[in-house]
Amino acid sequence: MTKKILPPLVALVVLLALWEVLVRALAVPAFLLPPPSAIAAAFGSDAGLGRALLTTAGAALVGFGLAATLGVLAAIALASSRWVERALYPYTVFLQTVPIVAIAPLLVIWFGPGLRAVAVAALIVAVFPVIANTLAGLRSVDPALRDLFRLYGASRFRTLYKLELPAALPQLVTGLRVASGLAVIGTIVGEFVAGFSDDAGLGIVILSAYRQLKTDVLFAAVVLAALLGLALFAAVDLAGHRLLRRWHPSEKGAP
Amino acid sequence: MATPGAAIGIRARGVRRVFPGAVTALDGVDLDVAPGELVAVLGPSGCGKSTLLRLLAGLDRPDGGTLELEGAAEPGALACVFQDAHLLPWRSVVANVALPLELARVARPERLRRARAAVEEVGLADAALRYPAELSGGMRMRVSLARAVVTRPRLLLLDEPFAALDEITRQRLDDQLRALHADRAMTVVFVTHSIAEAAYLADRALVLSSRPARVVVEHTLDLPRERTSRLRAEARFARELGVLMQGLERSGA
Ligand SMILES: Nc1ncnc2c1ncn2[C@@H]1O[C@H](COP(=O)(O)OP(=O)(O)OP(=O)(O)O)[C@@H](O)[C@H]1O
Ligand SMILES: [Mg+2]
Numbered sequence: 001m002t003k004k005i006l007p008p009l010v011a012l013v014v015l016l017a018l019w020e021v022l023v024r025a026l027a028v029p030a031f032l033l034p035p036p037s038a039i040a041a042a043f044g045s046d047a048g049l050g051r052a053l054l055t056t057a058g059a060a061l062v063g064f065g066l067a068a069t070l071g072v073l074a075a076i077a078l079a080s081s082r083w084v085e086r087a088l089y090p091y092t093v094f095l096q097t098v099p100i101v102a103i104a105p106l107l108v109i110w111f112g113p114g115l116r117a118v119a120v121a122a123l124i125v126a127v128f129p130v131i132a133n134t135l136a137g138l139r140s141v142d143p144a145l146r147d148l149f150r151l152y153g154a155s156r157f158r159t160l161y162k163l164e165l166p167a168a169l170p171q172l173v174t175g176l177r178v179a180s181g182l183a184v185i186g187t188i189v190g191e192f193v194a195g196f197s198d199d200a201g202l203g204i205v206i207l208s209a210y211r212q213l214k215t216d217v218l219f220a221a222v223v224l225a226a227l228l229g230l231a232l233f234a235a236v237d238l239a240g241h242r243l244l245r246r247w248h249p250s251e252k253g254a255p
Numbered sequence: 256m257a258t259p260g261a262a263i264g265i266r267a268r269g270v271r272r273v274f275p276g277a278v279t280a281l282d283g284v285d286l287d288v289a290p291g292e293l294v295a296v297l298g299p300s301g302c303g304k305s306t307l308l309r310l311l312a313g314l315d316r317p318d319g320g321t322l323e324l325e326g327a328a329e330p331g332a333l334a335c336v337f338q339d340a341h342l343l344p345w346r347s348v349v350a351n352v353a354l355p356l357e358l359a360r361v362a363r364p365e366r367l368r369r370a371r372a373a374v375e376e377v378g379l380a381d382a383a384l385r386y387p388a389e390l391s392g393g394m395r396m397r398v399s400l401a402r403a404v405v406t407r408p409r410l411l412l413l414d415e416p417f418a419a420l421d422e423i424t425r426q427r428l429d430d431q432l433r434a435l436h437a438d439r440a441m442t443v444v445f446v447t448h449s450i451a452e453a454a455y456l457a458d459r460a461l462v463l464s465s466r467p468a469r470v471v472v473e474h475t476l477d478l479p480r481e482r483t484s485r486l487r488a489e490a491r492f493a494r495e496l497g498v499l500m501q502g503l504e505r506s507g508a
Contacts, residue, residue: 144341147314151335152358152406162357166345246386247344 034216039223042216047205049217053224056187056201059115060228063122063190064183068176070123071130075168076160078131079138089135096128100186104193114197121190126179133175137168170248173240180236184229202228262290262440263332263410264325265311271319271467272306280306282467283320290325290409293436293443295453297503298463304446307468308335308414311444324410331359334408336416340395342387342402349374349383352401359406373401377431393424400428404435411436413445417452426484429456433482450503454495455482462502472502 016036022028023035030038043049074092078085100121107117141164149159165172191203200208202221209217267286273279280303288294298304309315310322312335324333334355342351349370356366374383377397387395396417403411413432417425429452436443447453453460454476462472476495478486486492 142341144337144339145343147309147312147337148335148341148354149358150314151312151333152331152355154358158358162354163343166343169345247388 031213031215034219038216039219042214042220045217047209047214047217047220048200049202049205049220049224052200052202052205052221053228055115055199056184056191056203056225057228059118059190059201060122060184060187060232062115062119063187064126064180064232066119066123067126067130067179067183071127071175071179072134072172074127074131075134075138078135079164085135092128092131095124095131098124100125100189101193104190107190108194113194114199117194118187118190118201118203121194122183122186125186125189126182129178129182130172130175133171133178134168137171138164140171141167170244173236173244176236177233177240180232181229184225184232188225261409262442264288264290264442265410265444266323266325267320268322269320270307270310270317270322272303272310272315273318279467281310281317281469283469284463286461286470288442288444290442291440293433293456293458294445295457295460296444296446296463297448297450297453297460297499298446298468299465299503299506300448302463302466302506303468304463305338305414307463308412308444308446311410312412331355331406332409334403334406334411336396336399336403336411336413338415338418340387340392340399342395342398344387347384347386348379348390348398351387351398352405355402355406370401370405373405374398376404376435377401393420393428396420396428397431400432400435404439404441407439407441409441411441411443413443415446415448418448425452426455430482432456450496450499451487454478454492454499455487460499460502462499462506464506471506472499474498474502 020035020037023033034042078089078092103124104117104121107120111117111120145163145167146159149163154162187201188203188206191201192207195201195204202225205221206218206225209215209221265286265288267284270281270284270286271279272281284307286307296304296307306315310317311324312333314335343354346354349367352373353366353370356369361369371380371383374380377400379394379397379401382390382394387398390398399416403413417428420428432443432445433456435441445453445456447456457476459473459475461470462474463469464471474495478491478495
């Protein structure tokens, strides 16, 4: 364990020390690049970072939950027939290519500013990898196992939840891993455009810090957003590992 | 009309199966299997053995001819073992074996009891709670066999089930299969490309021609009911091997 954590930790400390020393030695103005000590101090300031983190985390979780649920349901629907897949799959690709900043105003009009519009923005950004990976998993079920279920007269629904969904689980978890990072990105971008409400999230804090040239607060907010993404990813990774540990080769010998 | 619980007989007349691209896999297959018989099906590679077995299992439909299974109405009356074990990797050994009962909506305590009994029957009681990824190939095949017999099927279809295993493991599984067959009212159709396995295992052997497959040789093995590994060294066993070998050569292999 220490072997895994120690090297990146050492690298981080060296980097931060170098940063601090260089910024001070070259007298870089704080609005351009604040030293790490100033950023650390910003966490304790009255910029409302704690509440903003909670707001953003809430929106990201809701967006991620929606992406997971709707993504899996969409994949099941697409997998139900080749015809449905051919008819609708191209439009799910659209979800991936649509610039979220461009449609965020529309989300505000439809859902009102704040949590709801922001969560939907996160959903739109995060849902595609869930759909694509789950669909691939559902499609790759061993045909002999399908035959086996048919032989024993299993209904379509039981085949789905006793065979297809468990068989797709490794790919589903991969999709969720990708979606966890994207959900946080989608939330921050969503907040830029749709997050103006009483409960300001990290996106709003970043915007106002930028307007006031409080670069130290800006950095602190970015660090929190990154940590939030990391935490969500780690949670999904751990859950996936626990689910797959006994049977899937990708998890053999993992911690 | 067969009574419930009795082994299933098979009657096929002129069965034909043509795949897209005008690949005729079976043409004019006539086949009679009496209830409770253990029949081996031999044939050159690619001749249509798996196709025939899928038709018998009802997983595919013939394009011509008639195929009747006497009294095979409800699910669970038929069971298949494929060339690979095809287990559900997310289920333990017992849970895999219990699957057919689960799909037949047998209550949980009952199905666990029967699954454990079947696991014991194939000699895997110690591994009952392990997962497929933690088993050897031979053990996985035995799980597959236990899963097939757990519903007490009246017709068991096996498609080269032990082909990938070493000779010793394979002989042990052959013995287990014969014991299972002797224990219950069950018809067995067994596809293999091994003449020795066919002779050792079966009451009767059928040889299919190369594609399109037809039954070209039917041979009732002149060997005692009780088969032990000593039999393999005896002259009459060698004689039976010779008969089947000739049949296979004539079939165009
Ligand atoms: N679903 C399918 N679609 C098209 N052709 C098929 C299909 N299944 C089998 N065939 C063809 O039918 C022929 C017989 O196939 P089959 O699998 O029954 O042979 P086999 O006797 O079981 O061979 P092996 O001993 O190698 O297992 C082959 O030429 C194969 O290409
Ligand atoms: Mg085959």
